Amino acid sequence: MPPLIDSLIDKQDGFEIIRDQIASILAIEIQNQMVLATAGGKDPLDWELRIFTERSNPFEQFRQGNDNKTPIINVWFDNSNFDQKKGNTVGRQNSESIFNIDCYGYGESTESGSGHNPGDKEASLEAQKALRLVRNILMASEYTYLALRGTVWQRWIQSIQTFQPPSEGRSVEHIVGARLALRVSFNEFSPQVTPQILDLLSVNINRAEDGQILVNADYDYT
Amino acid sequence: MGLRDIISADTKAILEDDSLGFGWTISLTDPDGTTSSFIGYSTDISQIIDPDTGTIVSGRLASVSIFIKSIIDAGLEIPYGISDSSKKPWVVDFNDINGNPYKFKVSQSNPDRAMGVVVLILESYATSN
Numbered sequence: 001m002p003p004l005i006d007s008l009i010d011k012q013d014g015f016e017i018i019r020d021q022i023a024s025i026l027a028i029e030i031q032n033q034m035v036l037a038t039a040g041g042k043d044p045l046d047w048e049l050r051i052f053t054e055r056s057n058p059f060e061q062f063r064q065g066n067d068n069k070t071p072i073i074n075v076w077f078d079n080s081n082f083d084q085k086k087g088n089t090v091g092r093q094n095s096e097s098i099f100n101i102d103c104y105g106y107g108e109s110t111e112s113g114s115g116h117n118p119g120d121k122e123a124s125l126e127a128q129k130a131l132r133l134v135r136n137i138l139m140a141s142e143y144t145y146l147a148l149r150g151t152v153w154q155r156w157i158q159s160i161q162t163f164q165p166p167s168e169g170r171s172v173e174h175i176v177g178a179r180l181a182l183r184v185s186f187n188e189f190s191p192q193v194t195p196q197i198l199d200l201l202s203v204n205i206n207r208a209e210d211g212q213i214l215v216n217a218d219y220d221y222t
Numbered sequence: 223m224g225l226r227d228i229i230s231a232d233t234k235a236i237l238e239d240d241s242l243g244f245g246w247t248i249s250l251t252d253p254d255g256t257t258s259s260f261i262g263y264s265t266d267i268s269q270i271i272d273p274d275t276g277t278i279v280s281g282r283l284a285s286v287s288i289f290i291k292s293i294i295d296a297g298l299e300i301p302y303g304i305s306d307s308s309k310k311p312w313v314v315d316f317n318d319i320n321g322n323p324y325k326f327k328v329s330q331s332n333p334d335r336a337m338g339v340v341v342l343i344l345e346s347y348a349t350s351n
Contacts, residue, residue, distance in 0.1 A: 013334060028256060092248060094323055106344075106346050108346050108347070109311065109327045109345060109346065109347045109348070110347070110348045110349070111310075111347070111348065111349040111350060112307070114308070114309075114310070115306070115307050115308040115310060116304075116307060116309075116311055116327070116347075117307060118307050119327075119345055119346070119347075121307070162225045169310060170283075170329050170343050171281045171283060171331055171345070172266070172282040172283065172326070172345050172346050173282055173345070173346060174345065214253050
């Protein structure tokens, strides 16, 4: 059987565009939040996040040898479901996709006056701070359609889950993760048959004085 | 001397042998700031075996093992993890094999009172000095 698709599939699918759009929104808005914090006389570093996409092990950035302990965000595509009632079998299918936005916070126990700041609590607070910023940015009214109106139908937070660190086999470093699952509804499109002109047909439509519609068609046929 | 006493004595000899054995200098500081030095076992590794799956996973794990009687003889009590942020934690210092110093907080204490050994699970701890 010969191949039937005559065009190169050289595009991003909707889920890839939206994944990258989510990361772009977060990166842009976090940058702006830092500017706003500075203008407000606050420490901009409290608003700083590092944004990644599709990294399975981003928290390696926290490991020793790297002094940057800024919370890490990883945006990754999880799954899609297609509703048969919203689309057609030929060219357009509505997709309900889940994008996981994982937030990682790092904490280290530090000396503090007559006591100390526990690293486990520090890590949890850092992860939750990152989660707070992500949720507020993505659910801001300005991003009702993730700045992709016409492509995105709806975005909605499906769930938020934090991961309790294991109490046994404790690691030297405290890293706490929180996951925001964002459900996005959008269209996916597929390659279409390239149309070929069979015959040129021209039609003039006129309305007569009495309101009658007159159609004058001009076409060649054999 | 009973068998258990022999085991305990052997354990002390093995743990505190830093000339021919794996003994390593470990500094222990209690919440009041009293510091004593011991010879014991120390580990600081970055790959461990997940007991559930048997696979190697990444994650830095540090611990020390010290003979309990040596701690008591130094005038300290058995270290324990302190969660209360208004108190100072037990602090452990030791160098790696290349002489680089590391400071840890005791996050969990697992004393074996039958053999007289305490295993301290550690987490990183930053101080101003």
